[in-house]
Amino acid sequence: MTQQRKTKTEQRILHALVHLLHTKGLEALTVSDVTREAGINRGTFYNHYVNKYDLVEKQIGAVIDILTSILLAPGSDPADAHELIPRKNTLAALRYIKNNLELVATLTSNGSDPRLQERIKDTIGRLIERKVASSKKLTLSYGGIPRDYGREMLLSSFTSVIWLWLRRGCTEPPEQICDIISANKDLSPSQLLD
Numbered sequence: 001m002t003q004q005r006k007t008k009t010e011q012r013i014l015h016a017l018v019h020l021l022h023t024k025g026l027e028a029l030t031v032s033d034v035t036r037e038a039g040i041n042r043g044t045f046y047n048h049y050v051n052k053y054d055l056v057e058k059q060i061g062a063v064i065d066i067l068t069s070i071l072l073a074p075g076s077d078p079a080d081a082h083e084l085i086p087r088k089n090t091l092a093a094l095r096y097i098k099n100n101l102e103l104v105a106t107l108t109s110n111g112s113d114p115r116l117q118e119r120i121k122d123t124i125g126r127l128i129e130r131k132v133a134s135s136k137k138l139t140l141s142y143g144g145i146p147r148d149y150g151r152e153m154l155l156s157s158f159t160s161v162i163w164l165w166l167r168r169g170c171t172e173p174p175e176q177i178c179d180i181i182s183a184n185k186d187l188s189p190s191q192l193l194d
Contacts, residue, residue: 009048013048013049015038016038017029018106019037020033021056026052063104064120067093067123070093070096071124072089084127084128084131084132085127087178091174094165094174094177095174097166101166104116104166108163117159120162121155121156121159124155124159125155128154158185161177162181
């Protein structure tokens, strides 16, 4: 019963946070605003979070944890065996973002706040590096480009598509964005010119 009450309280705090970030922004937001909106007392808030920044960071961490578990889920399609991140996992992550658009958009200021983007980019980078390290067929050479620059190019090609989609309100279906991400890995910038 206590865990169920704790979960309901956290959900109320989260709903209050999303609403208040959308209407007031983080800097104008106060803990009193959150407690009033959530219908809880300040002591209850402080049982869960240190301050408003801790609340936001924990929500970003929760989103990262969920996306990481989705992206790390074992692929079941043998055709995806050579993929760094299997298509079904990418699609599942995109569906999570779309299904939780209000939360993700609010935490990222509609895709304009780089904190979550950078953390997701770093997470995807670590996942790719882990997959390459465990593979007998794959290596990360970055085409002779210095590692930091090559890594940034590789990860930006993946995350920039997602963040543009997010800034546009996730209007296209996740399947279409997944196709764009797949096409992106095989295209060079010169191929985009006529």
